[in-house]
Structures are given as C-alpha cells and as structure tokens.
Amino acid sequence: MSHKSASTYAEGTSLAQLFLIFFKIGCISWGGYMALIxxxxxEIVEKHRLIDDDDIMDGVALAMLLPGPVAVNVVAYVGDxxxxxxxxxxxxxAVILPSFFLMVGFAALYLSWGAMVVADKALAGVLPAIAAIILNAGLKMREKALRGPIDIAIALIAATLLLTVGGIWTVICIFATAAVVGILRHQSDDAGVPVEAIGQHPTFGIGSCVVTVFLATCIGLFLFLPQLTVTSILVQLFSVFSGMSLLLFGGGYIFIPMIQEAVVNAHGWLSLEDFAASIALGQVTPGPILISATFIGYKVAGLAGAVIAxxxxxxxxxxxxxxxxRQLERFSHMARFKAAQAGIRSAVFGMIIAAALSLLIGIAGEATNLLAPTVIFALSCFVLMYLKKGEIWTVLIAAVLGLLVF
Structure with missing residues (x-):
C-alpha cells in the first residue's frame, strides 16, 4: 500500500540475503501472528533498514482484511x-521453513512413538516474553502512528473493540471508520489530485492475470473436486487446504473448526486425537499455528503430503x-488515499497493543501462580527496552527460565 516501489528497497539486498534474514526470523518467532510481525x-525496519514502519502497518492492515494467515501474508507483503x-x-x-522442518520431525516422532513431543515448560516461559516482544514493537511504532489526540483516540477505540468484541467484521468497521476520520482530518483543496504520473503505477498485467487464474482455480477445486472422481491424495490435499486458506478470515485459530471438519469428519484422514496433536504441536513450533497443516499432510501422504499441504x-x-x-499502489499517489492510510495506521497501532494485552490476559487466566510469568514478562521488557538486546536472546532467556520455574 506504500507508494514506494520495490526497486527503491532492492538496492544492495539479494534474494539470498532476504532468505537468510527471514529464515532467522522463522527460527525465533514463537507465538505466531503479531509476535512474528x-x-x-x-529485523527489517530497525536492523537492516529495508522498509519503514508505515509499510509494516500498511501490510498488517491489508493482511487483516484478506483471508489466510495474517503473519505470513505480512511477510509476503514485505518481501514484495x-x-x-x-x-x-x-x-x-524462508519464514515457514524452520517450523516446517520441526513439524515434520515432530510428526515422525509422534506417529512412530504415539507420544506428544511438547516442551510445555519452555513454552510457558516463552509466552510472557512474546507479550513483551509485541508490546516493544508497538511502542516503537508510536511515533509514526500517533501524531495527535485524534490518532490516540483511534488507537484506544481500536484496542478496546478488539479486546471486547473481536471478529473480522469488527476489524473491517474499525479500519473503515479510521480511514474516514483520516480523510476528513486531512481533507484539503487538492485532495485527490495526483502528485505522480499515473503511468508509473502498476497495471493489471499478465502476472496479475496469472495469479487471478491460480486463485480462482484453488477455489474451484475446493468447491467442485468432491463431485469429481479424483483419487490422487496429493490433489485432494492441495484442494482442501488451498480452498480453505482463501475462504476464511481472521487468522489461524478461526481455521481450526473448518480444518477439523474437513480432515477428521469429511475425509477421515485423521482421528480426533491426531488432529488435537497437530494443533498442539503447531503451538509449540515457531511461526504460525497453521503449520499444523504440515503434520496433517505428513500423516496422510508422508513427506510429499507435508510439502503439498x-x-x-x-x-x-x-x-x-x-x-x-500492487493494485492498491495505483491509488497511492492520491492525497485522500494517503490520508486514509494515516488513519488506519493509528488503528493498527491500537490492535498491536491489544494483541500484547490479550496474550497477557490469557496467561493470567491460565496461571495458578502469577509471580513467575510476571517476573519473566518484566525481565523480557528490561532486556528489550533497556539493554536493547534482540528478540532471540529474550526468547532463549525466557525458555530457560520456564524450564527452571514451571
């Protein structure tokens, strides 16, 4: 959604470098979703300075409005x-590969031994650290997102609604209202007048057409393959998971009931116990919870099934x-579009803070003793905000403390 082109950022950054950066991110991003973001x-804004906070917030806003896993969608947006x-x-x-390798290993062990391989204590220590990581990222974005009382009000309202109501329709209403407020606040006589030549912006070319046909094929397979006599298990796996990825909004946890209906009830690929194991293992690997699809694919069709799923x-x-x-970039030269983006960024800031608070509330609700998670959260904030250490050190320290105190 930013008006900057990919070529502006590409100088001096190879695909190999990008792969290594995001592979590292995938290795340390326990908690998925906002933690990964x-x-x-x-890594990308502060350490390598490849894009800025505006781009990150625009990517989060767009990913939350579109179907599929939000965190990986933001990564694709950033890479583009x-x-x-x-x-x-x-x-x-790159960001998915670490979780993929771990999940394949976990699946092989589970299916061989019939036992869960879950580091519960380490995970209990990491969760408060993840809340600190999200909070720290949000606070660092505040200068770009909050430029006055109206921005603060938008952020507070967005955070409150997300914590108390939630759901994709709430997100849509928040973004729509924030965009309108942004336009009204920044409205001027030259609003809507282009500042760049329209010809410099992307058009709906052959690449866009190919992607559109691919997406339509995924949905078509999902809707109509059950009526056809296709026996290939790999085709069936691709059809089920690609169709679901485009038809559900709201992130990984919203997918769980639909995946269960498809793989347990409709196709009978997994028992309910195996499905529960896939979800549990998805929670203890870095990256998004939808990496559970890897477990399901491995159970159904081995390594090839894991790759396809x-x-x-x-x-x-x-x-x-x-x-x-890329299509939204066609409007990025318009003053009203930029004003709407400014309003939406304030809402995104509020949602990031809400994500940290929601995780803390969940930890408090499940903990029998709040002292240990509180200490780990406070220590993680200290390491991040005052010692200025990276997320990898924060996660490692929290995991060790979790093993010692839980």
Whole structure:
C-alpha cells in the first residue's frame, strides 16, 4: 500500500540475503501472528533498514482484511516491497521453513512413538516474553502512528473493540471508520489530485492475470473436486487446504473448526486425537499455528503430503496479498488515499497493543501462580527496552527460565 516501489528497497539486498534474514526470523518467532510481525519489524525496519514502519502497518492492515494467515501474508507483503513478487515468495518460504522442518520431525516422532513431543515448560516461559516482544514493537511504532489526540483516540477505540468484541467484521468497521476520520482530518483543496504520473503505477498485467487464474482455480477445486472422481491424495490435499486458506478470515485459530471438519469428519484422514496433536504441536513450533497443516499432510501422504499441504495453506493467500497490494499502489499517489492510510495506521497501532494485552490476559487466566510469568514478562521488557538486546536472546532467556520455574 506504500507508494514506494520495490526497486527503491532492492538496492544492495539479494534474494539470498532476504532468505537468510527471514529464515532467522522463522527460527525465533514463537507465538505466531503479531509476535512474528514484531520480529519482522525489528529485523527489517530497525536492523537492516529495508522498509519503514508505515509499510509494516500498511501490510498488517491489508493482511487483516484478506483471508489466510495474517503473519505470513505480512511477510509476503514485505518481501514484495523489497524485491517484488519473487522476493515475497522467497521471504514467505524462508519464514515457514524452520517450523516446517520441526513439524515434520515432530510428526515422525509422534506417529512412530504415539507420544506428544511438547516442551510445555519452555513454552510457558516463552509466552510472557512474546507479550513483551509485541508490546516493544508497538511502542516503537508510536511515533509514526500517533501524531495527535485524534490518532490516540483511534488507537484506544481500536484496542478496546478488539479486546471486547473481536471478529473480522469488527476489524473491517474499525479500519473503515479510521480511514474516514483520516480523510476528513486531512481533507484539503487538492485532495485527490495526483502528485505522480499515473503511468508509473502498476497495471493489471499478465502476472496479475496469472495469479487471478491460480486463485480462482484453488477455489474451484475446493468447491467442485468432491463431485469429481479424483483419487490422487496429493490433489485432494492441495484442494482442501488451498480452498480453505482463501475462504476464511481472521487468522489461524478461526481455521481450526473448518480444518477439523474437513480432515477428521469429511475425509477421515485423521482421528480426533491426531488432529488435537497437530494443533498442539503447531503451538509449540515457531511461526504460525497453521503449520499444523504440515503434520496433517505428513500423516496422510508422508513427506510429499507435508510439502503439498504446507504450500497449499500458505501460498494462495500470499499470492492474493501481493496482487492486492500492487493494485492498491495505483491509488497511492492520491492525497485522500494517503490520508486514509494515516488513519488506519493509528488503528493498527491500537490492535498491536491489544494483541500484547490479550496474550497477557490469557496467561493470567491460565496461571495458578502469577509471580513467575510476571517476573519473566518484566525481565523480557528490561532486556528489550533497556539493554536493547534482540528478540532471540529474550526468547532463549525466557525458555530457560520456564524450564527452571514451571
């Protein structure tokens, strides 16, 4: 959604460098969703200075309005901004790979031994640290997001609504209202007048057409394949997961009931116990919870099934967000569009803070003793905000403390 082109960011950054950066991010981003986005911001905005906070917040806003896993969609958006569509694909693949490898290993152990391989104590220590990481990222964005009392009010309202109401329709209403407020606040006589030549912006070319046909094929397979006599299990896996990835909004936890209906009830690929194991293991790997699709694919069709299921759950939404962002760039030269973005960024800031608070509330609700998670959260904030250490050190320290105190 930013008006800057991918070529502006590409100078001096190779695809190999991007792969390594995002592979590292994928290794340390426990908690998925906003936690992963927070680490992306730390690495890409602060450390490597490849894009700025405005781009991150625009990517979060667009990803929350589109179907599929929000965090991976934001990564694809960021990669596209830096090195175009290929950069988006490389970054998305790199950030998923660590979780993919871990999940394949977990699946093999589970299916061989029939036992869960879950580091419960380490995870209990990491969760408060994840809340600190999200909070730290949000606070660092405040200068770009909050420029006056109106911005603060938008952020507070967005955070409150997300915590108390939630849901995709709430998100849509928040963004729509924030955009209108932004336009009204910044309205001027020259609003809507282009400041750049329209010809410099992306058009709906052959690449966009190919992506559109691919996305339509995914939905078509999902809707009509059950009526056809297709026996290939790999085709069935791709159809089920790619279709679901484009038809559900709101992030990974919203997907769980639909995935259960498809893989347990409709197709009978997994028992309810195996499905529960896939979700639990998805929670203790870095990256998004939808990496559970890897477990399901492995259980159904081995390593090939794991690869197909993983590609199908993540690739179509990533392609969609790149397509959408490139078409929105056609409007990025308009003053009203920029004003709407400014309003939406304030709402995104509020939602980031709400994500940290929601995690803390969840931890408090499940804890029998609040002392340990409180100490880990406070220590993580100290390490991040005052010692200025990176997220990887914060996560490692929290995991060790979790093993010692839980």
């Amino acid at each position: 927070s680490v992306v911001r730390s 901004k830096i090195r175009g569509p290929l950069g988006g694909a490389v970054c998305a693949a 993983t590609i199908a759950i993540f690739m179509p939404p990533a392609a969609l967000i790149i397509l959408a962002s």
